[in-house]
Amino acid sequence: MEHSQKKVVDPATRELIHRLLLERLSLAGIARAVQVFEQWLQTYMNHKYANVSRSVQVTPKKRGD
Known part of the structure; x- marks a missing residue:
């Protein structure tokens, strides 16, 4: 993008992004809504998802007698 400037995305905007994702x-x-570049958002989300734990803990169900 021509004449683009680096813009730091503040914590409040990141929190809004998280809430919008839940929606x-x-x-x-x-x-578009928070006025960030799509590429920045995609990279940000890829980084966030890469750090999400992928393990699932299963608790055995108790059998009723």
């Missing part, structure tokens, strides 16, 4: 909005829609 199941598209990344393109979120990028």
Whole structure:
């Protein structure tokens, strides 16, 4: 992008992004709503999801007698 400047996305905007994701909005829609570049948002989300634990803990169900 020509004449682009680096813009730091503040914590309040990141929190808004998280809330919008919970509402199941598209990344393109979120990028437009909070005025960030789609590529930044995609990279940010990839980083966040890479750090999410993938293990599932299962607790055995107690059998009733």
